[in-house]
Amino acid sequence: MPHRYPVREIARQAGVSEATVDRVLHRRPGVREGTVLQVEQAIADLDRQRTQLRLSGRRFLIDVVMETPRQFSGLVRDALEQELPGLRPAVMRARFHLRETWQTADLIAALDTIARQGSHAVVLKAPDTPEIAAAIGRLTAARIPVITLVTDVPMSTRIAYVGMDNRAAGATAAYLMCQWLRRVDVDVLVLTSSSMSRGEEEREMGFRSVMRTHDPQRRIVEVTDSDGLDETCALLTARILDANPDVGAVYSIGGGNRGIVSAFRDANRTCEVFIGHDLGDANRTLLLSGHLTAVLHHDLRADMRQVAHSVMRYHGALPGDQRPVASGIHVITPYNLPDG
Known part of the structure; x- marks a missing residue:
């Protein structure tokens, strides 16, 4: 019965003759025990490396479609491009379709164009x-x-979701807020960029749930559909500060943090605790200047690795049907700011 690997390949891996391999495979006498183990180890090594052999020469083209502020799409692009060389011997290329604001009809038209033209996968950040x-x-x-x-977009035919547990992220933000915000007369401003973003909705739900449990008297002031851009967030925050003299802390779910900081500065108001998301250049600067208290961050390169593996599993280039796991939530302060 033929073996799953050619005798010549096993012999080359084990460093023995083809005749020796043939005797081991057919359990013939005359081969030392150590040599039998050597051949068996070579076969085990080939089994482990079979995935790499299967990937050799495979090429994948993926489309990354995102409605998100430029700061975050830049982080995603950088993370994916840094991760691509590590996928060798497979080769993966990406086409980027990125906008800060996207009319739903135009976004759908872009997805339908990809469906007509073809792609190995679409990586999508879009409203639910x-x-x-x-x-x-x-x-x-x-x-x-x-x-x-x-x-x-859970009620869809997407094959996987990659990212953090957003409800847990919001709960983490609330826990930190309760620990750090000691004055009982301070209201908390919560800003989201889009009411259609399930991830932001889940973060807000997690935040409110923990605040109700640990600090039920604390008033929360909400701003929705800020679009996550600095100019818009500055304008909306200024209006809130003008109408709410007790707002003195912020949980920024959707971005625009430089605008929020400028609104507090222009109003001559102090923000005692300011928690945001993601480590773009703007948030790094705000952390180091003391305007941001902490940033909830996750490893985007690990996310991109999970994306790539999901694509390759779908197309049979990797074995199994392993589902992506939720990204770890890291609390970043000026004192544990990672490089890069």
Whole structure:
């Protein structure tokens, strides 16, 4: 019965003759025990490396489609491009379709164009709406898998969600707020960029749940649909500060943190605790200047690795059907700011 590897390949891996390998495979006498173990180890090594052999020469083209502030899309692009060399011997290329604001009809048109033109996968950060779910369904029908990133569209045919547990992230922000905000007369401003973002909605729900448990008297002032851009967040925060003299802490879920800081400065108000998300250049600067108290961060390179593995598993280049695991939530302060 033929072996799953050619005798010549096993012999080369084990460093013995083909005749010796043939005797071991057919359990013939005359081979030392140590040599038998050597051949068996060579076969085990080939088994482990079979995935690499299967990947050799495979090429994948993925489309990254995101509606998000430029700060975050830049982080995602950098993380993916840093991760791609580590996927060798497979080769993966990415096309980026990135906008800070995107009309739903235009976003759906972009997804439908990809469905017609073809792709090995779509990595998607988009609002959780029935129209987006339907567009994902059309990509699935075209045998193009969709992986949602950071924010999910769970009632769709996407094959995986990659990112942090957003409810846990919001709960973590609330826990830190309760520990650090000691004055009982301070209200907390919570800003989200889009009411259609499931990830942001889950963060807010996690935040409110823990605040109700640990600090039930604390008043929360909410700003929705800020778009996460500095100019808009500055304007909306200024209005809140003008109307709410007790606002003195911030949980920024959707970005625009430089605008929020400028609004507090222009109003001559103090922000006692300011918690944000993601380590873009702006948030690094705000951490180091003391304007941000902490940033909740996750390893985007690890996310991109999970994305790539999901794509390759779908196309049979990696074994198994392992689902991505939730990204770890890291609390970053000026004193443990990672390089890069």
